[in-house]
Amino acid sequence: MWVLLRGGYPLRILLPLRGVWMGQRGLPRNLVPGPPRRRYRKEALPALEVPLLPVTASEIRQYLRGHGIPFQDGHSCLRAPSPFVGSSQLKDQTGVTTSFSLFIDKTTGRFLCMTSLAEGSWEDFQASVEGRGDGTREGFLLSKAPEAEDIEEVQRIWDRAIPLWELPDPEEVQLARTMFGLNKVTDDTLRRFSVRYLRSARSLVFPWFSPGSLGLRGLKLLGAEGQGDGVHYVETTIPRPGAYHNLFGLPLISRRDVEVVLTSRELDSLALNQSTGLPTLALPRGTACLPPALIPYLEQFRRVMFWLGDDLRSWEAAKLFARKLNPKRCSLVRPGDQQPCPLEALNRGLNLSRILRSALPAWHKSIVSFRQLREEVLGELSNVEQVAGVRWSRFPDLNRLLKGHRKGELTVFTGPTGSGKTTFISEYALDLCSQGVNTLWGSFEISNVRLARVMLTQFAMGRLEEQLDKYDEWADRFEDLPLYFMTFHGQQSIRTVIDTMQHAVYVYDICHVVIDNLQFMMGHEQLSTDRIAAQDYIVGAFRKFATDSSCHVTLVIHPRKEDDDKELQTASIFGSAKASQEADNILILQDRKLVTGPGKRYLQVSKNRFDGDVGVFPLEFNKSSLTFSIPPKSKTRLKKIKDDNGLVAKKPSGKKGATPQNSETCSHQAPNPYQPDTSKPSR
């Protein structure tokens, strides 16, 4: 089992969470009593990383032509002469002229100069071309120098680490090899990749060398601890995961290499390179993301093969990453029994070259035959659990009905005004995000500060107002979630919102977008017919985005005029039937009739395209943690009902006679570890 304990996820909260803190206490974090700060310094949080109007590839080309800058069209980038290189730098160490060393990402416009390592936004580049640059011509202002504090620590660890074969005790060598599954990886391979071992931490150490020089920029430590019969692995990076952009293996790549295999773990790269002799690179954060900052380093390859792992998540990640690199040059190793991850394949004596030869092209034309699909269908059939998606840890009943949270689906969520839609959806998304689902929030109604505050309270499972000494500890953990916020507030055009979402999918590998709520994209149409047409158009746009980007969209929609005596139904969603037709899932927060006490709500799943199970289960609001916990004592909660005309029970289930005719019941599961202590009265 491979576990990433220290996150492995990027952090970019587009609104600085720190703002909440400074506002409340008026003191810098380091002056406030509390738990000690962690050692590794973080990157400063960017004010706004998702540009309001992302640039297009044709605009970039037009601009370059307009300014007489020659360029070459590459797979994902345009290459141009770098304005950030002095004439003395024009020849690199090997004497090769480094013209056209500027790589401009065709999707975002961000640039990287491979010679000076200067990097920046499209606006920075334009400013520099137009002579408005602020020192950018020298490059160094834009290139991100590693934090001095990190570098010291990196050097200290590196100096203490030694090659595995230099360990004094042969038994220790054997134990380390066994723990990391390295019995078939030779010393020569470890030497080539400069892998060391840190005895005090019982960890392998993978270096991150600065491109073009031998300077150390960072490290990844892979620790192993025996746990029962298995081994528990822990990864730690310096700098922290969000700034750890190491393509492990890069120093071994020659300019003439035209193909490469990408893996999700350093050890897989070692195994593959050793047994196939092919150039291999390991992604810094495995299947979690492929940061665009790495894309220029992959431009030289005419063929990119992904062999990320042996589960469906790896397969899906490979498909997403291939889109960024241009699917026409990518092929993917499909997970399967006879195609485990590379290190395991080596240990099992499988032929890794043969497995690579069976890699499937990532490029699909608009029409495919079943022959091209059969392997994928088989993959789905043999991985039913994984196909069902990520399961909620706080909402087991939702798992029983929806089975999980899947990519590429559209969920419509509605409920009466003020019933707690935002509060619920915040916890529902937080639950997934805590499990590594990269999430982007579009909160148009309430400010990001308020939303982050609600989420942090839900994350900490209690009021932080009363325990400010714990704030730093929780905020640190919260920061490591793969969570991003759009900085929009109030009315926005759907085009701008979709552009931003597309950009975020590319840059942060977003898998879940929450839009709260659709009414904020409807403009100011007065006539109801205009409003309905506008809503249909918006729902269609989100549907298309979800499918095309393989990203889940959860869309909050207000109900039409509410009738006090009736519960909401699918037909109560504002507008025409378009929203309910396009949605894969419809969730309704019900707060009438079934309510037996303050704070209680029911969640109704009234459409489930994945497998058809619909039903209703109770939620209990805990005002101090702002969470919708599961009533722990109720023996029977979930009711499956056939459609939303089938009335839900008037009383909570579990009591005799409460089961409606067309329902079946499921019994209560073991308590959820996240569940708050509901024995305390909520305020």
Ligand SMILES: Nc1ncnc2c1ncn2[C@@H]1O[C@H](COP(=O)(O)OP(=O)(O)OP(=O)(O)O)[C@@H](O)[C@H]1O
């Ligand atoms: N079940 C509940 N019982 C009591 N209060 C709740 C419950 N759920 C949420 N609240 C509180 O009610 C307030 C409104 O909640 P929220 O903003 O989530 O509702 P909403 O349905 O999104 O509102 P709107 O219709 O305006 O978008 C918040 O202060 C929240 O803490």
